[in-house]
Amino acid sequence: MIVTAVAVGTRGDVNPLAELGEEMTKRGHEFRILTSEAFRPLIESKGVTFLRLDTDADHVMKYMVTDYKTSLDFVNGLFKLKKENPRFMEQTIDAIKGSDLVMYGTCSAFARHAAEYLGIKCARYFYSPMDPTRQYSLYTDDFNSDKVLKSYDGLSDGMSLMTIVALNKWRKSVGLPKWKKSSRYTELGGRKVLTFYPTSPLLMPMDPTWGDHIHVTGYWYHPGESIKEFEESEELTDFLTAGEKPIFVAFGKAESPELARLQLLTLDALKKTGIRAVVQAYQIPKKDKINTDKLFFIDNVPYAYIFGKVRAVVHHGGNTTNGLGLRAGLPTLVIALALDQYFYGRVDHKLCCGPKPLYIRKRLCTAEEISDALQDLVSGKYDVTTQTISELIMKENGVMEAVKAIEDYISEG
Template identity: 30%
Template sequence: MQIVIPTVGTRGDVQPYVALGVGLRKAGHDVRIITLSQFESFVTGEGLEFAPTNAEFLELLNTPEGKKAISGGNPLGVFKRVMPMLRAMLDEIWEASRDADAIVYHPKTLASEHVAAKLGVPAIRASVVPLYTPTAEFPVPIINAGRSLGGIVNHATWGLFLMGVYAPYVKMVDGWRADSLGLPSAKQQPAPIAQTLYGYSEHIVPRPADWPDDVVITGTWFLEAETGWTPSGELTAFLDRGDPPVYVGFGSMPSQDPLKVAETVISALRKAGLRGVLASGFGGMEASAAGDDILVIDAAPHSWLFPRMSAVVHHGGAGTTAAGLRAGRPTLVVPTGVDQPFWGARVAALGAGPKPLPAKRLTVDGLASALRELTTDTEMQMRAGELGRQISQEDGVARAIAEIEKMAQGHASA
């Protein structure tokens, strides 16, 4: 089968879908990833076909205006500039999907289910966050993290969230459907979604009892090894010359003051008497000189790095959270927003880490205190290790492939 996988966003929005693509390719399918141009070498390096879509959206998020909007400022000005970029993205996804036998897509792409409807192929919604299937068991993760509001209110939050997410784009998407696909409005002719796959572990978020059968939690879509990656001599030497350090990295979420963040982290590590590995990454931290007890790296595969750490501190992205827990390491989440507080609350509820420490309240004393708890609480360490063993037994990619193949075959024979 020709399987097309559109996804946009940061590295955390791309890597799980590349992992799916690698698994599907190994299973004998042709796979094309449609995503931002900056990820072309990443995609092709894993042996997958690449098709580009508009990268201006992500570039805008890393401007001062975009960073301010993400951090809680007024997003209206950014939104107005994003709309034409999104319209261009829809056309690019359509052009790159015309030969698809199935489309497995990130919901952020907006166009994918409509393209699948035009082609008459199954649209399989794939997400690493439980955002698109209402339940009475907990509120939508973006609105409330860590506590139930009661069944009726919990369920109502999902409708409010989904309406708020998609309503701003309805007019634009309907215009595009008419102009590019020759389809009536989505209200007149909704685009069917054949199945929803969630790429996280049920050991982290148990399956709600009220979810329908066409929603499947597969386990996390881990990319097991990045082709051609080897650790630097500096990194291996640092790891060899002392106790296991604490990993600190804030992923692809832009920071308005990355130098200040790095200074706070380094001071807190030293106050707690701990060695550290700091991942500077896309925009989370900047530190040019750290010292013998701190090593700053650009990035390293979590599957290699995390088992060599004593604990992990990060922004709370779905993939990073899963990687830290699979490694069996106690985890502190320092969330900025979106779904990150939800994952931080889950880690704390599972006993695998302290309560989340919001980035906007990050201080040297507060972080140092959390680091001490993270590295000395034996019960927390035992619980993290137990979770690691449970998650390591799952194969989320294989489960997802089986579901995709079953759905596509059933659709073809219908």
């Protein structure tokens, strides 16, 4: 079996696919990932075939994360990426030829049209909820209500309208029928499209009204494998063993004036509270990165490694990072940039795994608000529940569930 996954996104979007591909390869299948050149080392380290899509990973980060404030910003970002690579459909068609299955996500839905053109089956993968349910949503803070279900109104129509503008000219040029407002990504060739949510069902329970083509599998990763090559420095060892167990603060590599300000505010909050912390923050000026008995600054470190050395974690709330933290049993504070991150922060809080999330797209939080959230984070009131969640997540095997679903889907013809 040949499976080709198409990914337009950040490392957090690509890494789960590489983990899935590694397992598929071990089982004798060929797994290929079409994505930005920046992710070639990650993909090839897993024994998975890398295929190049001429999309700048830094621009994806800027358009989809840093500049993202509203749904319109997200749409504009996609059109900017399309303009930067006018051959993206030709590259996609060349890459997926011969595949038995094409997998695509939110930002790579164009691959569905390439697959339709070649007569190839499809699967969707999403890291946050896209299928209507009354249990949870990106678009409202409520849970389990009619308001939640109603928040999905217009989502499918919106995706179709964007497709009409972006791809109908191409569809006409290759002889495919026009995409209509009523057209849906959930079906292809009269069959429901296989759909994956690579997150824990503890955070995103299956909706009983969904069909059996939708799978909330658990996370797609093998956490232990990412720490094999890491060598802890003597300075880090000394800091970790010198006093009270620290927290880990990780803000990733997204950059903007707003994020630079947030990182300095967080640094002020850490100093004010006196909470010991390992800090990964690329936009804090070098002059302010002074290691003390309370603070240790670090650049690259495998999260699966450092999460085993700390007592709590602060991050932006991406699905994979959030899952690694909960799997490690760490109370979590999410300071979110985007709706999907804020969603996981709200779910973490609902599960009693961390404080209420801070969402800087609504308003840049203050140092005092961050201080209060940090003190709440280490208060101990989230420790027991988070450990229980950890034990349950440890029993999940999202990769194997996805592999079995793919094999069954293809074998059914």
